[in-house]
Structure formats: structure tokens, C-alpha cells
Amino acid sequence: MKTGTGCEGEAGTWLPLVYRGDGAWIGVMPGGQVGVGVESEGRATLRDSGYVPLWPFMERGLSEYVRELSRVWVQLEGRGFAGPGAVVELTVSSAWASGRLYWKRLAASWVVEMADRSIFSLELLRDILDKMIGSDALSAELRESLRHASFKLAGPGDDTDSAGN
Numbered sequence: 001m002k003t004g005t006g007c008e009g010e011a012g013t014w015l016p017l018v019y020r021g022d023g024a025w026i027g028v029m030p031g032g033q034v035g036v037g038v039e040s041e042g043r044a045t046l047r048d049s050g051y052v053p054l055w056p057f058m059e060r061g062l063s064e065y066v067r068e069l070s071r072v073w074v075q076l077e078g079r080g081f082a083g084p085g086a087v088v089e090l091t092v093s094s095a096w097a098s099g100r101l102y103w104k105r106l107a108a109s110w111v112v113e114m115a116d117r118s119i120f121s122l123e124l125l126r127d128i129l130d131k132m133i134g135s136d137a138l139s140a141e142l143r144e145s146l147r148h149a150s151f152k153l154a155g156p157g158d159d160t161d162s163a164g165n
Helices: 052-059 062-076 084-097 101-114 122-133 140-153
Strands: 007-009 012-019 024-028 034-038 041-045
Touching: 012 034, 012 062, 024 052, 024 062, 052 084, 052 101, 062 084, 062 101, 084 101, 084 122, 101 122, 101 140, 122 140
Parallel strands: none
Antiparallel strands: 007 012, 012 024, 024 034, 034 041
């Protein structure tokens, strides 16, 4: 990924921060919201886009995405997201909710990795792990990886045993 500098579009100045690799960017729209667009114009806020433009980042590694968001976070801070982890959570949650098998599988793979990091919401991870573990859309191997991730998140007093019962 590369980062950019501000550009002047018809609607005013926007600040592309993270390029997706196909000319699309994530950055600050003229109104101050975090948005997506292409070189010549801003297109939509992340919320209005349903986070769909972020899904291609799941084709890369979670670490790379978190590192890139963290690097530009000072410019995104205070624009409706608690931190880079929140953007990742919304990306994964929206991809899972899409019902599209390809994106669901990528989201599940990321959730396995997310369980090893403290920047993500335990409540969200537990909730989405429960949904993913029970999904027939995922391979048995991926569901097993999700079960292991779920065990990592189990807190004291959880009545989940090592057999997953």
C-alpha cells in the first residue's frame, strides 16, 4: 500500500491516506468524514459504503492492514472510529454479514488472527466467533481454527471445555 497527499476535487480538498492498489483510496473527505474514492474524486463515506471498499484489504495480511491504518491514524483520529481496531472490526463484520462466501472465508481467517491481538473488542470477537464456528459455509479446518481462537478468548468462569462443549 502507498499513501498519498491531498488532492483538489470538484467538491473541495480530500486527503487520500491509504491506497488499496487499484487506484481506490481511503482517506478524509472534504466534509471531514472517513471515506473512499478514486484518484479524481471522493465517492462515499465508509459508513455509507457499508465498508465494502475495505473488503479487498482482507486479501492481504491483517498485520499489514493494521500497520498501515496505525501509521495514518493521527489523520483519522476523531472522525467516528475509536481506533484502527474498530475499522478492522467493521470491515470483518460487514464482510461476514454480506453472505458472500469468498468474503466470509476471508473474514473468518482474519478473526482467527484477531484473537491474538489486544486491540480488538472481546465482545465483538466472541459474538462473531460464535456465528462463524456454527457456519456450514466454512471448511471444517477453518471452523477448528475458529474454535481454537475462541478458547484463547475464553475468560475465567467460562464453562467451555477443551473439547468445545
